[in-house]
Amino acid sequence: MNLDKKDHQLLRLLQTQGRTSVSELATHVNLSDTPCLRRIKKLESSNVICGYHAALNPRALGLNVLVYAFVRLSQNSVGAAQMFEEQVEKLNHVLECSVISGSYDYLLKIIAADLESYESFVKHKLGSINCIANIESTVVLKQTFSKKQLPL
Structure with a gap:
């Protein structure tokens, strides 16, 4: 999959703040909500994003x-x-x-x-x-x- 600058920005944000709303993500990467959500769904469907989880303290x-x-x-x-x-x-x-x-x-x-x-x-x-x-x-x-x- 060919990732552009906005995809990389979204991935960096999601790695550190996985519970951030789509609206907040969109603001950080200078997109409106719908195109931002579309990018996230594309990253999920192409298995670049393979899940979300809570990090637990063992x-x-x-x-x-x-x-x-x-x-x-x-x-x-x-x-x-x-x-x-x-x-x-x-x-x-x-x-x-x-x-x-x-x-x-x-x-x-x-x-x-x-x-x-x-x-x-x-x-x-x-x-x-x-x-x-x-x-x-x-x-x-x-x-x-x-x-x-x-x-x-």
């Missing part, structure tokens, strides 16, 4: 531990990868799953209440996925920042 919800887990599968096959991805997507504590290069196959971003609950999660949920050969965990001691906005 600590306020008792989720105090962030872990990156490196996972190696027992076999390097399409079937094993598909089974792993389907199973891990069902696990609520897994926030992200990425296929990576190197000695591991996947990198998971996992959140838990504490180290004890993470250990239980690994033993009873993640570890029960049959095609996993190895899991190596790295606990985040302090997250200095986490950006949600993409550079436009």
Whole structure:
């Protein structure tokens, strides 16, 4: 999709202020309401905007531990990868799953209440996925920042 200056302005505003009204957005990008709404709908339908959500504070919800887990599968096959991805997507504590290069196959971003609950999660949920050969965990001691906005 070919994005112009106004599209970029709208995307920057929506990334930081997703609840801004169409009228306010239109004012900021110097458009009237209808053309502004039309642009937003076009960005949504072309999947440039793929959703809206509230950003939650994990600590306020008792989720105090962030872990990156490196996972190696027992076999390097399409079937094993598909089974792993389907199973891990069902696990609520897994926030992200990425296929990576190197000695591991996947990198998971996992959140838990504490180290004890993470250990239980690994033993009873993640570890029960049959095609996993190895899991190596790295606990985040302090997250200095986490950006949600993409550079436009």
